[in-house]
Amino acid sequence: MSLSSLPDEFEIIERFFHRPTRSGLVRNSVGDDAAVLRSPRTQDLVVSTDLAIEGVHFLPGEAADRVAARGLRAALSDLSAMGAIPDSYTLAITLPESIDETWLTAFAQGLAEQEELFGITLTGGDTCRGPTLSLAYTVIGHVPMERAVLRGGARPGMALLVTGTIGDSGYGLRHRLAADPFWSEGEAQALDHRFMTPPNCNVVMRHLLESGVVRAAIDVSDGVIADAHHLARASGCGLEIDLEALPLSEAVARRAQIEGALETRKFAATAGEDFEILMAVPVVEIDQALAIAREHNIALTQVGLFVEGEGVHTRFQGQPVVVSHPGYRHFSGPK
Known part of the structure; x- marks a missing residue:
């Protein structure tokens, strides 16, 4: 019919x-x-x-x-x-x-x-x-009332944390567009699942809100670097991101070991569609945030630090790295 x-x-x-x-x-x-x-x-x-x-x-x-x-x-x-x-x-x-x-x-x-x-x-x-x-x-x-987590609450000296793992969804989409023999059947299925099934971070974010440790947050749709830039700009400060600290799944980490850690992590940081949560947390409250996340079986990883200034600066193994296409834009593609 x-x-x-x-x-x-x-x-x-x-x-x-x-x-x-x-x-x-x-x-x-x-x-x-x-x-x-x-x-x-x-x-x-x-x-x-x-x-x-x-x-x-x-x-x-x-x-x-x-x-x-x-x-x-x-x-x-x-x-x-x-x-x-x-x-x-x-x-x-x-x-x-x-x-x-x-x-x-x-x-x-x-x-x-x-x-x-x-x-x-x-x-x-x-x-x-x-x-x-x-x-x-x-x-x-x-x-x-007046407790919603907005994008503009980060301050220099706060840490940038992210839930879950980054890059799985992007690799899942790329495999769908052109089958990649690198992935095992199980890995390909897991990456495909991540692309089609965004994670549920609602409960853990509500508990983090109740605790008061999160000062700013955004979901990762356009890419970690692009969306982190939104946080930094709204908060009036700069941001340093350590690509080496990005949390990767076992499948993506295996790719990084074999095909190059920097390029894999660049892709993971810019592919988008992760729908994990980036958040600003005062350094002295990181342990509390990690404990809350563990209670809900959610991984939480520090990947950066808010600083004085403006813009997002990326590093890998202590050295500055230029990322020419920080994320997806609907009207101009990756940029």
């Missing part, structure tokens, strides 16, 4: 996207002209929108449930960086003629699995036909 054989968008919405509410802050689900959300008196609302477009953010022909998971988890990563608890989301979806009932069923199931995992409710959106599969997720959460 193709898209044109389904009666209309209202049946699509009713059959595939109608949901019971999961959050006490959501008064109604899909079906009204707009969602009605309760705003806790002692909380600030946190809202972010992310696009996921076929051929840009994921490859054509990708499994529907994986498309759903990747798009929603990537959007929720922005709330994680702010230390916010996710409550609900809306989804505006453009469906090409090639989409059929089987695809929609799998896509809706993929969304439902993530909704259960994160405890969130789909509250509305829009559905239409178009030439390209396009998904716009608007995620909504809350955080204690």
